[in-house]
Amino acid sequence: MLQADPELAHDVLAWAEQTAPGPLHVEVAGTESHLVKALEQRGYTQAVDGPFMACLDLSLTELPDVAPLPDGYAIRAQHDDTDVAGRAAAHRAAFGSTRVTTERRARMRGTWPYRPELDLMMTAPAGDVVAYCQGWYDEVNATGASEPVGTRPDQRRQGLARAVCTAVLHAFARAGGRRAIVYSRGDAAYPVPERLYESMGFTAYTRTHTFVGRPTG
Incomplete structure (x- = not known):
């Protein structure tokens, strides 16, 4: 649904930003370019180091x-x-x-x-x-x-x-x-x-x- 309507990503992030008690850490797959774009537009920065998940099929x-x-x-x-x-x-x-x-x-x-x-x-x-x-x-x-x-x-x-x-x-x-x-x-x-x-x-x-x-x- 978020991919079909990218604006929903902004709505979800806005809600989280208003309710979160501290800095938000959002994990997205590399294939979710619509979510990456929404995060960047809202001023999020990508963490360079640290654990990550490999997506396998x-x-x-x-x-x-x-x-x-x-x-x-x-x-x-x-x-x-x-x-x-x-x-x-x-x-x-x-x-x-x-x-x-x-x-x-x-x-x-x-x-x-x-x-x-x-x-x-x-x-x-x-x-x-x-x-x-x-x-x-x-x-x-x-x-x-x-x-x-x-x-x-x-x-x-x-x-x-x-x-x-x-x-x-x-x-x-x-x-x-x-x-x-x-x-x-x-x-x-x-x-x-x-x-x-x-x-x-x-x-x-x-x-x-x-x-x-x-x-x-």
Whole structure:
């Protein structure tokens, strides 16, 4: 919508400038030239250094099979409250964060456009969740996006993230998808996720840029 009516970008930025408590940091993709133009017109400056996201995509034709899993490991959707709690715990372990609680995960599962068949997790022999990939599907553009993806620190380097991400790609294809996208840190300070996606066949088509401005309210 913002691309169809660039003036809406100015309206959104004006609202943010009036309500923000401090300097605004706006992250846009390099392909969003209409947003870049609006930011520059409003006096925002582009940050030269710092983290950025690489925007990668992949055709959903001729996908590879999911690689064999270690004995006793399985990929599946969440079935019950215990799975929801395990998935939330795996996220906290993977990212060292306390934001994602069981209650928050349960609420998210009840919101549009969540689809349980696109939200896959991997369990270890004891049944605990050790890796996951959450997919979101855009039917209009036949495009699937993966966010978030994670593996418990003590379970890394076994190909678990690759396997569960590949399973989600197949789920996108079954839903009618033609393209998959993922955003990953692209700067040298955090290179591992982008290397994973590139090894799966994803290629970068643009990157994000951060623009900094000041609130006027």
